[in-house]
Amino acid sequence: MVNTDYFLPCGVVIKKEDDKLVIENPGSIRTGKKQMLRGGISDPRNKTLMKMFNMIGIGERAGSGIPDIYQVWENEGWPMPVVEESYNPDRTRLSLEFAKKQTIKTSEEEKEPKRSQKGAEKEPIKGAERKKEILKLIKVNSTITQVEIMKELDLTRKQVQKDMKELQEMHIIAREGTNRRGRWIIVKENK
Template sequence: MKIVEQFDISAIDTESLKGFRNHHKSYRPEHVFNNLPDDEYLERIDAAGFGEDGKLHPTTAGLLMFGEEYHIVREFPEYFLDYREMLDQTIRWTDRLQSSSGDWSGNVFDFFFRVNSKIAKDIKKPFKLEGITRVDDTPVHKAVREALVNCLVNTDYFLPCGVVIKKEDDKLVIENPGSIRTGKKQMLRGGISDPRNKTLMKMFNMIGIGERAGSGIPDIYQVWENEGWPMPVVEESYNPDRTRLSLEFKKQANKTSEQNKRTK
């Protein structure tokens, strides 16, 4: 965990931190960290640490998660997050969210929730009740969240081209700089978790998001098989290293077994 001594805690976006703390308190209302002041809270979750000057500074993970974009790019010059919604073929995109736009924080935390909200609103929600409360969180919603988190915690933020997420009518493509640390075969098999940015994963886990047991990608495959959709496609390219996950939201004409699809 690297401490970024060129910044003090003012590099942390207060609204992003407030949002994270609210999610944490909702998920773990009795957690001992909930009553801590912000500076102590940041230190406890490894988002900040004391430098050689004896002062509190953000860590690289804290800067990525909660920092303002113009601060983040001073530590990670290639940092870029890009969401493109392409639902009308007559125009280039129907919606776009970029970390560099300057009208929002541009950090990983806010990007996750903004993009997840944009994708989730178009995922069908069957009418289901628990008691008198409607349940809108389906296995597909959870799988998409897992895919987004998997992308963000495995990105190599020093590599070019950035995170790019493309949403079409019946397809979602999630791309990030960096290779698959466990290897593609092991990732599809599951059982081993080795995120590139472990502290980011820890933070997402604190608010109930992300899977540390190494079963995240296999679970996504299972959800897609249960829906009768084509199996997700994972691709790697190199120089620069890049990983792409393609998810289709349409029924297959001829459904084959998951095992056959994974070995193609």
């Protein structure tokens, strides 16, 4: 609603099917598709509407909406959302499928767990080095999620949770805002 260009033809359209939700609105993505998917920067077309949503506690101006949606879809094991833009007239479409991804394991995959390309290129990161790498990622993107850190560093969820908890207990990082819509703050540099 806050990113809709109400001066273009064809208003907001929401289509609900049994296993899919499609949301379309007039207007292009002002921050660009790549930045929108990354999050952290917000440029709503309708700032007054955004302020109204903020006042009633159902929105914030952090550019975290789409990354949050991607996070929920990943956590649920649903196919990744699809964002499409079309032009003349400008229109943005978000397709959200609810069906679980189907995974078919080959006999080799069942024998040995799959390692990512990144993991095959280098040794696993250990202890203090993991924390330093996590801090580097937080410096670049304060709204980074644990899942994104897991993927970037080729770690398990348990490793990331443990390291981030320790970083918070050591007062090196702190969380501002909620778990879903907050951001990380580096309180002091880890030597």
